Amino acid sequence: MFGYYLDLALRSLKRNWIMTALMVLAIGLGIGASMTMLTVLNVMTRDPLPGRSAHVYRPYLNPLPLSYHDEPGKVGGPTTGLTWPDAKALLEAHKGVRQAAMARGYLTARSDRSGVQPKSVGGSFTTRDFFTMFGVPFVAGRAWSEHDDTGAAPVVVLTKKLADRLFGTTSVVGRTAHLGGHDFQVVGVTENWQPQPLFYAMIGTDFDSGDQFFLPLSTAMSLQLSVNWGNGWGKDSSLTSPEVSWLAFWVELDTPAQVGAYQRFLVNYSAKQKELGRYERPASDARLYGLMQWLHREGLVPGDVMLQTWLALGFLFVCLVNIVALLLAKFLRKGGEISVRRALGARRRDVFRQLGVESALLGLGGGMLGIGLAELGLWAVRQRPNDYAHLAQMNGEMLVATVVLAILVSTLAGLLPAWRACRIAPALQLKAL
Amino acid sequence: MQLQPILASLKHHKLTALLLMLQVAFTCAIITNAVFLIAQRIQRVTTLSGLDENTLSLVNVDDLDAGANPLALHKADLAMLRRLDGVKSAALISNVPFSHSEHGSGGCTSLAAAQAAMKANSLKVPGCAGADVYVGTPGTFRTLGLKLVAGREFEAGDYVPGKPPGQAETVSAMIVTRDYARRLYPEHPDHVVGRDVYFGGGLMSGQPTRIVGVVAHLHKANVSDDGSDEQSALLPVEPNEGRALFALRSEPSQRSKVMEEAVATLNKNKPNRQISTDDAQTYTRMREDYFRGDTTMIRLLLASALGLLFVTALGIAGLASFWVQQRTRTIGIRRAIGASRGNILHYFQTENFLIVGAGAMLGMLLAIALNLWLMRHYELPRLPWFYLPVGALALCLLGQLAVLAPARRAARVPPVVATRSV
Numbered sequence: 024m025f026g027y028y029l030d031l032a033l034r035s036l037k038r039n040w041i042m043t044a045l046m047v048l049a050i051g052l053g054i055g056a057s058m059t060m061l062t063v064l065n066v067m068t069r070d071p072l073p074g075r076s077a078h079v080y081r082p083y084l085n086p087l088p089l090s091y092h093d094e095p096g097k098v099g100g101p102t103t104g105l106t107w108p109d110a111k112a113l114l115e116a117h118k119g120v121r122q123a124a125m126a127r128g129y130l131t132a133r134s135d136r137s138g139v140q141p142k143s144v145g146g147s148f149t150t151r152d153f154f155t156m157f158g159v160p161f162v163a164g165r166a167w168s169e170h171d172d173t174g175a176a177p178v179v180v181l182t183k184k185l186a187d188r189l190f191g192t193t194s195v196v197g198r199t200a201h202l203g204g205h206d207f208q209v210v211g212v213t214e215n216w217q218p219q220p221l222f223y224a225m226i227g228t229d230f231d232s233g234d235q236f237f238l239p240l241s242t243a244m245s246l247q248l249s250v251n252w253g254n255g256w257g258k259d260s261s262l263t264s265p266e267v268s269w270l271a272f273w274v275e276l277d278t279p280a281q282v283g284a285y286q287r288f289l290v291n292y293s294a295k296q297k298e299l300g301r302y303e304r305p306a307s308d309a310r311l312y313g314l315m316q317w318l319h320r321e322g323l324v325p326g327d328v329m330l331q332t333w334l335a336l337g338f339l340f341v342c343l344v345n346i347v348a349l350l351l352a353k354f355l356r357k358g359g360e361i362s363v364r365r366a367l368g369a370r371r372r373d374v375f376r377q378l379g380v381e382s383a384l385l386g387l388g389g390g391m392l393g394i395g396l397a398e399l400g401l402w403a404v405r406q407r408p409n410d411y412a413h414l415a416q417m418n419g420e421m422l423v424a425t426v427v428l429a430i431l432v433s434t435l436a437g438l439l440p441a442w443r444a445c446r447i448a449p450a451l452q453l454k455a456l
Numbered sequence: 457m458q459l460q461p462i463l464a465s466l467k468h469h470k471l472t473a474l475l476l477m478l479q480v481a482f483t484c485a486i487i488t489n490a491v492f493l494i495a496q497r498i499q500r501v502t503t504l505s506g507l508d509e510n511t512l513s514l515v516n517v518d519d520l521d522a523g524a525n526p527l528a529l530h531k532a533d534l535a536m537l538r539r540l541d542g543v544k545s546a547a548l549i550s551n552v553p554f555s556h557s558e559h560g561s562g563g564c565t566s567l568a569a570a571q572a573a574m575k576a577n578s579l580k581v582p583g584c585a586g587a588d589v590y591v592g593t594p595g596t597f598r599t600l601g602l603k604l605v606a607g608r609e610f611e612a613g614d615y616v617p618g619k620p621p622g623q624a625e626t627v628s629a630m631i632v633t634r635d636y637a638r639r640l641y642p643e644h645p646d647h648v649v650g651r652d653v654y655f656g657g658g659l660m661s662g663q664p665t666r667i668v669g670v671v672a673h674l675h676k677a678n679v680s681d682d683g684s685d686e687q688s689a690l691l692p693v694e695p696n697e698g699r700a701l702f703a704l705r706s707e708p709s710q711r712s713k714v715m716e717e718a719v720a721t722l723n724k725n726k727p728n729r730q731i732s733t734d735d736a737q738t739y740t741r742m743r744e745d746y747f748r749g750d751t752t753m754i755r756l757l758l759a760s761a762l763g764l765l766f767v768t769a770l771g772i773a774g775l776a777s778f779w780v781q782q783r784t785r786t787i788g789i790r791r792a793i794g795a796s797r798g799n800i801l802h803y804f805q806t807e808n809f810l811i812v813g814a815g816a817m818l819g820m821l822l823a824i825a826l827n828l829w830l831m832r833h834y835e836l837p838r839l840p841w842f843y844l845p846v847g848a849l850a851l852c853l854l855g856q857l858a859v860l861a862p863a864r865r866a867a868r869v870p871p872v873v874a875t876r877s878v
Binding site: 042045046048049052053056088090091143256329330331334335337338340341342344345347348349351352353355356404407443 | 469471472475476478479482483486490493518575576577578748752753756757760763764766767768770771773774775777778779781782830834
């Protein structure tokens with residue numbers, strides 16, 4: 024019967040092809056606009072560490088004095104990071120499966136090769152668990168040792184990109200790299216690892232510039248390398264001050280029990296600091312954020328994109344109402360035809376299916392057009408030099424989702440009119456003929 | 457024209473008419489708010505910087521090894537730049553409005569206020585106000601094209617060389633914007649020249665800085681939504697870092713030539729500097745980059761709004777033509793018993809007006825609700841009331857336009873149709 028319904032649907036659609044085209048256009052526009060926006064949002068909220076993000080947490084401590092006026096939890100405010108004494112205490116406590124403290128900075132990279140100009144490159148000063156915790160893939164060598172961490176050893180891990188620039192090759196383990204006027208021995212080379220967004224960076228919206236080198240935190244501190252971000256509230260503004268926050272801290276916790284235990288540990292730590300007179304705020308201020316929670320807190324999803332998504336959904340909703348109204352008018356007009364079929368013995372179910380096939384066909388057409396329009400929309404977004412624009416690409420999932428959504432929406436929109444049309448008493452309609 | 461037959465006929469199409477009404481209502485609500493959003497973005501994009509933008513070009517230099525005294529090097533650079541053909545004036549400055557890189561500081565009008573601010577760790581105490589600081593070498597005023605409204609510009613004796621980052625210079629003179637003067641001295645904002653302010657490093661050291669001049673406008677480095685847009689101050693400090701920003705003033709038509717020559721000159725003045733053409737750009741271009749997100753949003757909102765109107769017009773026209781087809785026979789009968797073409801035309805137009813008008817009314821209420829929701833979640837201001845009737849009227853007009861073609865087709869139905877069977 025399906026073939027017959029298909030034939031009937033095609034005939035019906037062809038009879039009034041201008042109207043059919045308009046309906047397909049209406050569905051396509053709604054689907055296309057919504058899909059463009061949803062794709063952009065999907066790109067923006069992308070998981071920076073697929074598979075690992077559920078196990079990575081960010082401790083939050085509040086060492087600010089009570090007299091500190093600004094809102095303490097403010098994004099970019101002092102409590103965005105940790106102070107050196109706190110980070111050191113958390114590192115030494117070893118309460119997580121893995122933990123690392125980190126800060127980002129710029130250094131001038133010089134090459135011994137002729138013709139390669141010095142260049143200012145960004146990198147991270149961190150501790151060795153960074154690589155295993157975040158799953159940074161190595162192409163050569165490995166992370167520095169614990170001994171290097173405590174002894175402020177002059178070692179460095181480069182990315183493939185920087186190794187290529189400085190040495191022209193990536194098998195450079197054991198060679199010397201000149202960074203920021205100091206010499207470091209290369210112990211490892213990583214892939215061009217660049218999570219997006221760069222969740223461990225301090226200030227948000229850092230959508231494309233990843234790290235090109237990694238140095239032990241202790242080394243950076245003993246060489247007094249300057250860091251990108253710091254926020255102090257006291258007189259002492261050195262990096263070891265208990266009144267300057269500048270470090271990001273991440274900890275790996277694999278089971279809910281570990282998460283609970285770490286949370287308690289943070290509260291106990293705060294309580295102890297309060298007893299010692301260092302903290303003034305309640306110990307319950309201490310918190311543990313999951314990675315995605317942290318991204319949300321830091322506002323790494325621009326408000327504009329959220330607004331655009333609501334707009335797209337509103338657009339889709341209006342298009343849906345539009346389609347229901349049009350299909351209703353179209354099917355109700357077919358009262359006579361339906362009555363003839365019913366009088367000839369078709370059950371309601373059969374009529375229902377017939378009309379369902381017709382609206383699903385409209386949905387298919389609309390979905391196809393929608394994909395075209397969404398691709399066009401994304402192309403337009405990619406033309407904009409915004410920092411996230413070049414990431415806006417539709418993947419296979421989105422493509423399938425577009426068509427399924429279109430068919431679903433229009434079939435749903437067709438159901439109500441089909442139901443109404445089926446309720447017409449055949450005898451009444453036939454009399455009117 | 458009697459409404460009664462129209463209403464009676466609409467009763468037979470309750471659901472369809474209701475759906476169309478709903479669609480118009482939602483369209484009206486979304487369009488009104490979208491247009492409001494566009495208007496706000498346009499206002500943002502057209503914010504005054506206070507500079508003479510069309511004559512300004514900027515060259516960014518990042519000297520990796522500028523030595524112990526970068527200022528001497530940069531002064532030599534500046535002297536060469538000033539000799540270039542087409543350069544009317546040049547200066548070494550810290551930053552410009554809409555450049556992302558801001559340098560915040562603050563001042564207090566009395567020592568007591570300064571101490572209170574230090575204690576509270578905040579400038580939100582009476583008698584104090586925060587400001588964005590701009591510094592630059594002699595010639596900054598002229599190069600940026602700032603407009604003095606009171607007092608004087610800086611004199612040669614006012615200038616001090618900059619200190620390394622982290623240390624605050626104490627200067628004897630400063631120029632403030634009208635807006636910042638108002639924040640510091642709300643009682644007598646027009647008489648601030650000659651007054652002493654404890655500013656920046658002076659907050660702690662207790663050394664005063666005298667306000668010597670007031671400029672009409674100078675926007676902060678970034679646009680913020682807290683209304684502090686022009687709280688800025690200009691200090692006579694010569695930037696003394698490896699990273700340097702040269703501002704050049706020339707005729708608008710000469711900008712690209714001047715930038716090209718400036719880059720060549722700077723590269724020649726110190727080898728191994730590697731300034732690329734990307735490091736030089738006109739101020740107009742930089743401003744465009746800064747507001748890129750907003751212009752993207754404006755285009756997007758505009759495209760969505762037009763798309764939505766188009767879809768709604770399609771819906772109205774589609775429904776009307778279904779109805780015309782359905783009622784062909786009825787129309788024929790009406791024509792046969794004496795209705796004129798105009799009567800039929802008006803019938804459909806009135807019917808459309810009733811549905812769309814009701815939808816627009818509902819849409820105004822929805823628009824208010826949507827605005828309230830947006831206000832709560834995206835910190836948007838309240839929708840001005842006049843957007844509502846304008847939006848509703850626009851929807852009614854759109855409805856009339858969309859119904860015109862089907863209504864005219866209906867009016868062309870000949871009376872003879874009445875005698876035919878369907």
